[in-house]
Amino acid sequence: EPDAPLEAGEPEDSEFEEEGEEVEFDLDAQIEEFRHQIEEDPENCVHHYNLGEALAELGQSEEAQEAFEQALLLDKDQAFGAIIHFGIGNLYYHQLMSGIQSTVVKSSVGLHSQHRAGAQISSVNDDDYATPLREFEAAVQDLPSLQADEEIMEYISTNVPQQIATVYYKWASDLFDKARQIDNYGDEVKDIKKGLKHLKKTIEIDPNHSQANLMVKYGKKMLQEGFSIYDEYGFVAKEIQGTG
Secondary structure (H helix, E strand, O other): OOOOOOOOOOHHHOOOOOOOOOOOOOHHHHHHHHHHHHHHOOOOHHHHHHHHHHHHHOOOHHHHHHHHHHHHHHOOOOOOHHHHHHHHHHHHHHHHHOOHHHHOOOHHHOOOOEOOOOOOOOOOOHHHHHHHHHHHHHHHHHHHHOOOOHHHHHHHHHHHHHHHHHHHHHHHHHHHHHHOOOOOOOOHHHHHHHHHHHHHHHHHHOOOOHHHHHHHHHHHHHHHHEEEEEOOOOOEEEEEEOOO
């Protein structure tokens, strides 16, 4: 994520701190400064965006979203739309990653048949993934009208697709874990097929995504050969038939 606020002058003058630079500052003081800037110049979308970024850093998601939404309303010519949508998308992304799914996001290439008590995904809410994706895709659409320096352009154009790939990977990973829950809910095969479609989108963006490529092989094997899930005592809890 960008380290420093956007400058509120001409769009071309906007810039982030150089990546990797150690920047120490008091977020609370920054927030007060951004609020003061909004009072002085309430129609400037950049001040609202900067406030949103600072609030997001403090974990104040609802207030951050309000600031981002206000920035979008004021950004009449989409000069900063790509950056603002990226900020909103990251808010939803971090909310997604802070749930139970975050504890098993990498487990789909691990002990795939072992029941993990306490960290099991039994349901997958599509909106949790579709919402950040919608914002990231809006950021991509607004890239052509983004009025920013080369550094910001490069940052957004590189990181937005990467976030899209990551969300699709996580969605697939969670669907695979849902299919491997101990209860037989009837849609295991459907969810694995859906997960494979999401993995395809990840690999289209990032062909060298090793975990996604491994999961594709694993998912196809699950569909063809079927799979068994064992309970904590080592007994078969359910068996899903393969296509042979």
